[in-house]
Amino acid sequence: AQTVTQSQPEMSVQEAETVTLSCTYDTSENNYYLFWYKQPPSRQMILVIRQEAYKQQNATENRFSVNFQKAAKSFSLKISDSQLGDTAMYFCAYRSGNTPLVFGKGTRLSVIA
Amino acid sequence: SAVISQKPSRDICQRGTSLTIQCQVDSQVTMMFWYRQQPGQSLTLIATANQGSEATYESGFVIDKFPISRPNLTFSTLTVSNMSPEDSSIYLCSVSRTAVNTEAFFGQGTRLTVV
Numbered sequence: 001a002q003t004v005t006q007s008q009p010e011m012s013v014q015e016a017e018t019v020t021l022s023c024t025y026d027t028s029e030n031n032y033y034l035f036w037y038k039q040p041p042s043r044q045m046i047l048v049i050r051q052e053a054y055k056q057q058n059a060t061e062n063r064f065s066v067n068f069q070k071a072a073k074s075f076s077l078k079i080s081d082s083q084l085g086d087t088a089m090y091f092c093a094y095r096s097g098n099t100p101l102v103f104g105k106g107t108r109l110s111v112i113a
Numbered sequence: 114s115a116v117i118s119q120k121p122s123r124d125i126c127q128r129g130t131s132l133t134i135q136c137q138v139d140s141q142v143t144m145m146f147w148y149r150q151q152p153g154q155s156l157t158l159i160a161t162a163n164q165g166s167e168a169t170y171e172s173g174f175v176i177d178k179f180p181i182s183r184p185n186l187t188f189s190t191l192t193v194s195n196m197s198p199e200d201s202s203i204y205l206c207s208v209s210r211t212a213v214n215t216e217a218f219f220g221q222g223t224r225l226t227v228v
Contacts, residue, residue, distance in 0.1 A: 035216055043203060045219035091155065100146050101207070101217050105155045 002027045004094050006104035013082045014112050020067075021077045021107050023092030029053075032096035034068065034075045039106075040088040048090070051075065082111045115142060119206050119220030126196055126227050133192045134223045136206030141186035144209040146217070147179070149202050156205065162189040196227045 003026045013019035025034070036048040051059045051068050058066050063080045079086055092104040116139040126132050136145065145162040160168040160181055168181035183189040193200050206220040 033215070043205075043222040043224070045205065045207075045222075047216050047218070050216050095215075095217075098144070100144075100158050100161060101156075103156045108153075 002029075002094055002096065002099075002102050004092050004102050004104040006092050006107050008107045009105070010108045010110070012110040012112055013079075015082055015084060017082055018078060018080045019082055019109065021079075021090050021092075021109065023075045023077070023104055025073050025075065025092070025094050027073070027094065027096065029096040032094060034066075035093040035095070035101070036064070036066070036075075036077045037091045037093060037103075038086075038088045039091065040085075045091075049077065079109075084111050084113060087111045115139060115208055115210065115218040117206060117208060117218060117220040119223060121223055122221060123224040124226070126225065128197050128227055130196055131192055131194045132196065132225060133190050134204055134206070136189045136191070136208075136220055138187045138208050142208040143186075143211050144217075145183060145189045146207040146209075147181060147189075147191045148205040148207060150205060150222070151202050159191070159204075162191075193225065196225075198227045201225055201227045 005024045032053045034051045038046045038048050049059050049061045049064050058068050065078045067076045089106045091106045093101045095101050118137045120135045147159040148156040150156050158171045159174045160170040162168050162181050162183040164183045180192045204223045207217045209215050209217045
């Protein structure tokens, strides 16, 4: 079975600084998608960024970028110029085929003014 | 993306009663899922809601406790039956437009407290 591991339960970063959240996964599939979701205190799950496993180029979305290392099964999220509104739980997720998303345990990120 | 309306947003219920949570999507979707999230924890999949057939439940979840309906491609309900305080949690509806390899979108969740 596929598993997703987030080894950092909590992290903090100063406003305007850069922070990287780690994620590793285990799979025997070759074709899959990886995602980072953000869950602020409002509970709404918001898609931050997605990466197709067949693409070598790392995905970017404004201040958010990923470092996708397929051989190492690593998928980290970098947040640049951190803002107070980035404070949230961040979940790494995996999907292959028609299976539901598999989530990591999450990383609680606090942005400090 | 998909606009998902989940109701109620929160409820406080007496033990032994049942609560039905509704999930309405603004357009047809292929896949619908129900998750449970304990406070401060990750999401645990309860079941996949199948249109026109019985839901597919994950290990540890049974139909008698969590009956699910999906009468069409835009609507699903999850019922939490014979509630106990251990059922206090956030319940989330999630949808995907196609069956393969696309992101999932989420409702705003239902915060359930059982007293």
